[in-house]
Amino acid sequence: xxxxxxxxxxxxxxxxxxxxxxxxxxxxxxxxxxxxxxxxxxxxxxxxxxxxxxxxxxxxxxxxxxxxxxxxxxxxxxxxxxxxxxxxxxxxxxxxxxxxxxxxxxxx
Numbered sequence: 003x004x005x006x007x008x009x010x011x012x013x014x015x016x017x018x019x020x021x022x023x024x025x026x027x028x029x030x031x032x033x034x035x036x037x038x039x040x041x042x043x044x045x046x047x048x049x050x051x052x053x054x055x056x057x058x059x060x061x062x063x064x065x066x067x068x069x070x071x072x073x074x075x076x077x078x079x080x081x082x083x084x085x086x087x088x089x090x091x092x093x094x095x096x097x098x099x100x101x102x103x104x105x106x107x108x109x110x
Contacts, residue, residue: 003080005030006095008045008063008087011078017044023087024078025070027102039077043070043098053104056097063088070098072105 007026014022024042026033033040049055049069056070064087090098102108 003033003040003083004089005033006090006098008058008089009042009083010085010087011082012085014044014076014078014082023064023068024076024083025090025098026083027072027075027098033080038079038081040080040083041075042078042083043072043102044074044076045070054101056094056101058090058094062090062094070101072098072101075105 003026005026005028008023010021010023012021023045025045026040027043028040045058045064045068047066047068049057049071054072057067058064058070059067
């Protein structure tokens with residue numbers, strides 16, 4: 003399991019969909035630890051092109067164009083991340099990092 007990987011989750015808590023795809027955004031140290039949870043960003047079929055959203059598609063393993071929404075981060079148990087979909091390439095990871103900075107209002 004690695005940062006930037008996409009997983010399809012069955013009935014994620016509080017979601018109206020039977021399945022939702024999520025991308026892992028936790029730091030790799032946490033992912034590699036025995037801690038049972040990781041932070042993930044959900045993927046939706048629609049986006050508004052906000053600074054907190056990143057477009058992904060077939061190249062990343064999705065069936066169609068979709069959007070990662072960094073304003074809706076969730077903690078998900080690692081045990082729920084079993085259906086691997088794909089992974090985010092380095093150039094998109096940079097965009098994802100910028101979207102997380104915008105969503106969390108971080109300054110560097």
